[in-house]
Amino acid sequence: MDIQLPHFDSVFSTDCVIFGFEAGELKVLLIERNEEPYQGWYALPGNIVGLEESVDNAAARILYELTGLRDIHMRQFHTFGEVNRHPQGRVVTVGYFALIRIGGQKEVAPLTHFARKAFWHPVNDLPKLAFDHTEIFQRAFKKIRVKMNYEPIAFELLPEKFTLTQLQNLYEAVLNKKLDKRNFRKKMLSYGFLKELMEKQKGVSYRAAKLYKFDRRKYQKIFQTELAAQGAVAS
Amino acid sequence: MDIQLPHFDSVFSTDCVIFGFEAGELKVLLIERNEEPYQGWYALPGNIVGLEESVDNAAARILYELTGLRDIHMRQFHTFGEVNRHPQGRVVTVGYFALIRIGGQKEVAPLTHFARKAFWHPVNDLPKLAFDHTEIFQRAFKKIRVKMNYEPIAFELLPEKFTLTQLQNLYEAVLNKKLDKRNFRKKMLSYGFLKELMEKQKGVSYRAAKLYKFDRRKYQKIFQTELAAQGAVAS
DNA sequence: ACAAAAGTGTTGCACGTACACCCATGT
DNA sequence: ACATGGGTGTACGTGCAACACTTTTGT
Numbered sequence: 001m002d003i004q005l006p007h008f009d010s011v012f013s014t015d016c017v018i019f020g021f022e023a024g025e026l027k028v029l030l031i032e033r034n035e036e037p038y039q040g041w042y043a044l045p046g047n048i049v050g051l052e053e054s055v056d057n058a059a060a061r062i063l064y065e066l067t068g069l070r071d072i073h074m075r076q077f078h079t080f081g082e083v084n085r086h087p088q089g090r091v092v093t094v095g096y097f098a099l100i101r102i103g104g105q106k107e108v109a110p111l112t113h114f115a116r117k118a119f120w121h122p123v124n125d126l127p128k129l130a131f132d133h134t135e136i137f138q139r140a141f142k143k144i145r146v147k148m149n150y151e152p153i154a155f156e157l158l159p160e161k162f163t164l165t166q167l168q169n170l171y172e173a174v175l176n177k178k179l180d181k182r183n184f185r186k187k188m189l190s191y192g193f194l195k196e197l198m199e200k201q202k203g204v205s206y207r208a209a210k211l212y213k214f215d216r217r218k219y220q221k222i223f224q225t226e227l228a229a230q231g232a233v234a235s
Numbered sequence: 236m237d238i239q240l241p242h243f244d245s246v247f248s249t250d251c252v253i254f255g256f257e258a259g260e261l262k263v264l265l266i267e268r269n270e271e272p273y274q275g276w277y278a279l280p281g282n283i284v285g286l287e288e289s290v291d292n293a294a295a296r297i298l299y300e301l302t303g304l305r306d307i308h309m310r311q312f313h314t315f316g317e318v319n320r321h322p323q324g325r326v327v328t329v330g331y332f333a334l335i336r337i338g339g340q341k342e343v344a345p346l347t348h349f350a351r352k353a354f355w356h357p358v359n360d361l362p363k364l365a366f367d368h369t370e371i372f373q374r375a376f377k378k379i380r381v382k383m384n385y386e387p388i389a390f391e392l393l394p395e396k397f398t399l400t401q402l403q404n405l406y407e408a409v410l411n412k413k414l415d416k417r418n419f420r421k422k423m424l425s426y427g428f429l430k431e432l433m434e435k436q437k438g439v440s441y442r443a444a445k446l447y448k449f450d451r452r453k454y455q456k457i458f459q460t461e462l463a464a465q466g467a468v469a470s
Numbered sequence: 471a472c473a474a475a476a477g478t479g480t481t482g483c484a485c486g487t488a489c490a491c492c493c494a495t496g497t
Numbered sequence: 498a499c500a501t502g503g504g505t506g507t508a509c510g511t512g513c514a515a516c517a518c519t520t521t522t523g524t
Contacts (some may be wrong), residue, residue, distance in 0.1 A: 012316075012327050051325050055316025079314040079329050081247070081290025090286050092247050092327075094314050140465060165502075182505070183487065190485095206501040207494040400475075415480070418514065425512090439476040442521040 013093040014059040015046030015133065015139035016074060019123075019156040026123045026173045028137060029108060031046035031066050031115035037087050038130035042121070044137065046093065047114065059096045067108045067118040069083075073134050074098040085132045097140040099156040121192045138202070155214035161225065163201055163209035164188065185231075193219035248293040248328040250281030250290065250368065252375035253302075256392040261408045263372060264343060266301050273365035277356070281328065282349065294331045302343045302353040303389045306392070309333040312378045313323035313371075321369045332375040334391040383409055387428065390449035398436055398444035399423065405459050416467075417440060428454035454469035 019027035043065040049058035056076070064070045074096040081092045097182045108118040121127075123141060128134065147153055154170050168184050188194060195215040200208040238342060253264035265277045280301040284293035291311070304319075309331040316327045343353040363369065382388055389405050403419050421437045423429060430450040436443040 049316070049327075052318060054318050055314065055327060058316075076314060079290065079311060081284070081329065083287060083289050083292075083494085092284075092290060092329075094316065094327075163503090180487070181503090182489085185504080186506095187486080201503095204502085205496045207496085207503050209503055256500085349506045398476090415514070416476090417516085418478080421479095422513080442476050442523085444476055448473085 004133075010089055011048050011089070012055065013046055013048045013091050014055060015044045015093050015095050015136055016059060017044055017077075017095065017137055018063070018069070018072070018084055019097065019140075019144060019157065019175055020120055021170055021173065023075045024101045024169055024173065026157075026170075027102065028123050028126070029067060029069075030121050030129070031110065031118045033130060034113055034116045038227065040116075041130040042127055043130035043132045045115070045118065046133075048091075049094075055094050056214040059094070060113040064123070065112045065129065066110050066115045068111060069100070069108060072098045072100055078139050079152045080132060080136060083129055093136070096134050097141060099153055099155065103158055104159075118205060123221060136152065145176075152214065161197060161211040161213055163211060165209060167212075191219075191222070193222060242247055243254040246283050246324070246326055247290065248281055248283045249280045249290060250278055250324050250328050250330055250371055251294060251298045252312075252330065252332040252372055253298070253304070254306070254332065254334045254375075254392065255355055256405055256408065257337045257355060258259045258352050259404055259408065261392075261405075262355040262422070263361070264302060264339065265356050266302075266345065266352060268365060269348055269351045273349075274295060276367035277362055279368045280350070280353065281368075282354070284324075290329050301345050301350045303346060304335070304340055304343060306364055307333045307335055313374050315367060315371060328371070330371050330375060332378060333414075334379065334385070334388055336392065336394055339394075380411075387449065387454055393449075396432060396434065396446040396448055398446060402443060402447075426439045426454075426457070428457060 016029075019040060020027045020029065029045060030108050031045050033039055033043050034043050034150045040047070045063055046064070047062040049055055056074075059074055060072070060075075062212065063072060075098070076087065076094060078095045079092060080095060083090065084147070085091065085093070091212050097200065099232070102120060108120070110118050114134070123137075126134070126137065129137065144153065148171065154174070157170055165181075167173060168179055168181065172179055193215050195218070197211045199211045201211060202208065251264075251455060255262045255264065264280060266280050267363070268274055268276050268278050279420055280298050282293075282297040282301070284290055288296065291309075292309075295305070295307070298307060311329060312332050313330045313331060314327060318325065320326065321330070343355070345351070345353050357435065358372075361369070361372065364372065379388065383406065389402065389409070392405060393401060399420050400416075402423065403416065404416055406419070407414055428450050429447045430453070432446045432448060434446045436446060
């Protein structure tokens with residue numbers, strides 16, 4: 001590539017805020033850093049973007065190297081460009097978030113020596129993180145709380161088959177408020193994108209609940225229809 | 236600053252999508268480039284971020300240098316990180332948008348030789364822009380269309396005093412659909428953040444309309460109350 | 471007087487919210 | 498039998514959408 005731009009000692013990085021849901025708690029994926037700066041600190045999985053890869057691809061690669069997770073649907077949410085956010089130079093970082101099923105892939109574990117370990121930590125009661133990662137996390141958390149009200153992202157956190165109570169618990173954990181059971185069920189079912197399975201919960205010492213799964217095809221059908229309706233009005 | 240990071244020949248830039256409203260049309264601020272690459276092309280105002288300035292500050296500085304506009308409230312909306320978006324090297328760009336009153340400041344004009352001119356162009360019927368600026372623009376446009384439905388950003392585009400019909404025309408231009416006059420007025424007034432002035436329109440050859448202004452203090456009061464109510468439920 | 475835009479209410483419908491009890495199952 | 502969560506319906510209020518005519522003013 002023919003470089004004619006000014007040479008700056010600047011790099012960009014990506015940091016990933018990966019949410020999971022386990023034992024009724026919302027969790028975030030952290031690593032323990034194995035290199036300076038902030039060696040031994042907890043941090044979001046992140047690293048420097050290579051010259052020959054897009055930022056989106058870099059985010060996926062870095063997440064894989066630090067945690068073993070791959071094929072995760074990540075979305076950019078904000079770029080952090082303060083001058084002194086990295087003690088060793090000018091690093092602008094692009095923040096991504098994702099919501100995944102804990103245990104949906106094998107255990108999380110770093111593939112490089114850059115991180116000592118990778119682990120899930122409850123979002124409440126987070127320790128101080130390296131760099132400005134606490135701020136990055138907060139911003140991602142706020143984002144998903146808002147997004148959960150108008151996009152079906154909650155299902156990405158649940159196992160494929162789930163009960164309505166599990167779904168409600170998740171909403172309550174993310175939104176941090178109690179919801180009314182009857183209204184919650186009525187509303188969720190009214191959307192029409194939950195598929196009721198013939199199956200029931202097993203191994204519980206009380207009445208077993210029906211299992212549901214999120215029907216992405218139905219959801220997209222509904223969503224596209226809405227968009228088309230809006231388009232028709234607009235034309 | 237003690238640089239111990241890998242040296243990459245990479246830079247970051249900002250590009251600004253500045254919206255204005257004039258003659259019933261939504262417009263975007265463009266420059267004509269005076270340097271390679273894309274010399275002579277139309278582009279969004281943008282340039283490279285300096286090592287010693289935050290990305291946010293750079294966006295403001297660059298906009299000022301290229302258009303003479305300052306003290307504009309800009310918001311980041313997306314970062315564009317494809318490998319080949321700049322023909323001369325690796326440039327990751329952070330996109331910002333703003334909505335302003337055309338004519339609220341003096342005429343737009345570049346302060347540097349980097350741009351030949353700066354001018355307003357209707358958002359419909361945009362020419363091909365330099366780099367991936369068409370995509371950047373589209374993404375910003377989509378953002379404000381969505382945002383206009385739940386934040387009072389429309390007022391940033393209007394003169395301080397405006398009529399309800401002007402406000403409605405603006406909504407119609409941005410959302411690209413016709414709205415019902417009675418419902419629109421009822422809804423806008425019901426929010427309670429429009430202050431009716433003692434003044435009327437002048438110089439029109441028909442019944443003069445009342446002038447209103449956006450009362451930001453009232454808006455914030457309402458907004459904070461809503462937030463507090465949500466917080467109370469959550470606690 | 472006429473042209474042009476300002477201004478004004480009612481009704482039906484969809485949706486959210488509040489609220490309490492019986493049911494099925496495992497121990 | 499009892500403990501535990503599963504599962505269900507109604508009534509009310511709010512907010513949005515559809516819809517047409519009279520009023521004011523300048524020319």
